[in-house]
Amino acid sequence: MSINKTLKGRGATPAAGFTMVETLIIILIIGIFCAIATPSWLMFINNYRLKLSVDRAYWAMEMARSNAKRDKISWQASFKEVGENVQVAVHQADITPAQVPPSQWKNLEDKIQIDRHETTVLQVNESNEQKENGTIWRVMFNFRGCPVSRNDHDCTLTSIRAKGTLTLSHPNLTNSQRCVIISTLLGHKRTSSRQSKPNPNNDKKRYCY
Numbered sequence: 136m137s138i139n140k141t142l143k144g145r146g147a148t149p150a151a152g153f154t155m156v157e158t159l160i161i162i163l164i165i166g167i168f169c170a171i172a173t174p175s176w177l178m179f180i181n182n183y184r185l186k187l188s189v190d191r192a193y194w195a196m197e198m199a200r201s202n203a204k205r206d207k208i209s210w211q212a213s214f215k216e217v218g219e220n221v222q223v224a225v226h227q228a229d230i231t232p233a234q235v236p237p238s239q240w241k242n243l244e245d246k247i248q249i250d251r252h253e254t255t256v257l258q259v260n261e262s263n264e265q266k267e268n269g270t271i272w273r274v275m276f277n278f279r280g281c282p283v284s285r286n287d288h289d290c291t292l293t294s295i296r297a298k299g300t301l302t303l304s305h306p307n308l309t310n311s312q313r314c315v316i317i318s319t320l321l322g323h324k325r326t327s328s329r330q331s332k333p334n335p336n337n338d339k340k341r342y343c344y
Contacts, residue, residue, distance in 0.1 A: 158250050171332045181305045184244035188221070188303050189313040189326055191243055195223045196274050196301075196315060200322050202227075203276040209286035211275040214249065214301065215240075221303065228286035230284045233261035246305060250312050253302035258282060272301060279320045293320045299323045314343035 194204040195212040202225070203210040209228035213235070214221060224232070229323070249272060258269035265284070275297070277283045281290035282297040302314040312329045335338040 136247050168302045178308070181246075181308050182311065185247060185303060185305050185308065185311065185313055188243035188247045188282075189315060191241075192223060192301055192303065193315045193324060193326055195225050196317070196324055199225050199274065200276040200280045203278055207278040209275055209283065211273050211286075214272045215270055216249055217242075221249055228263070228275050229313035231261060231263040232259070232273075243303070246307075248304050248306065250302040250304045250343075252339075253304075253314065253341050254300060255341075256301050256317070257297075262300045274299070274301070274317060276322055279333055281320060282322050283319050290320070300341075300343060310342075312343050316344070 192212075192214065195214075199210040199212040206227075211226065211228045213224050213226065213232045215232070216222075217240075221243045223243060224240045226232075226235050227240065254272060256272050256274050257265055258267060259271045259273050260266045260269045261271065263271075263273070275283050275286060277286070277288060277290065279290050281293045283290075283293055284297045285292075288297075288316050298317045298320065300314045300316045303313045310329055314327050316325050316327055317323075318325050327343055329342045331342075332343060333342055334344040335339045337344070
């Protein structure tokens with residue numbers, strides 16, 4: 136008798152689950168949450184890509200400087216834009232960017248760009264000749280590790296032009312540039328980000344310093 140009651144009780148219990156209205160409410164809540172969270176998540180990802188690209192650019196310059204001191208010849212880090220990507224190659228300074236094998240050019244993170252106004256390192260062409268409208272940005276170090284504008288220059292010939300800033304940006308991030316700065320004539324480097332006010336020591340209103 137008790138068994139029959141139990142079976143009847145189970146049969147009378149409504150099936151567990153969500154009604155259509157409850158399901159639609161849950162979907163609506165998830166949609167609102169995604170709409171709020173997605174922009175913040177994309178901003179986080181793009182900021183991470185920008186920071187990672189600046190770190191890679193920094194270490195490319197450091198590798199060029201280290202190789203120059205090791206081999207006792209000038210080396211350089213070259214940067215160029217290819218489509219929506221920035222590529223970097225570290226190579227001996229007597230090898231032109233045009234002679235660097237394609238396999239040695241490495242992409243930075245996706246959609247990273249070189250900020251042309253904020254970037255002050257030397258521009259050159261594919262033959263490594265200095266050109267104001269060059270498609271290559273280079274940072275060169277001589278055998279002592281000093282930044283130089285020509286591969287046959289000694290540290291005593293190092294000029295202010297050999298120093299400079301490589302500034303990177305992302306098209307979906309506003310006023311968030313990051314940069315690598317060759318800060319001394321001995322080749323010391325540091326990274327920085329866009330400041331709220333332009334550099335007071337520069338009349339071209341550059342913000343990454």
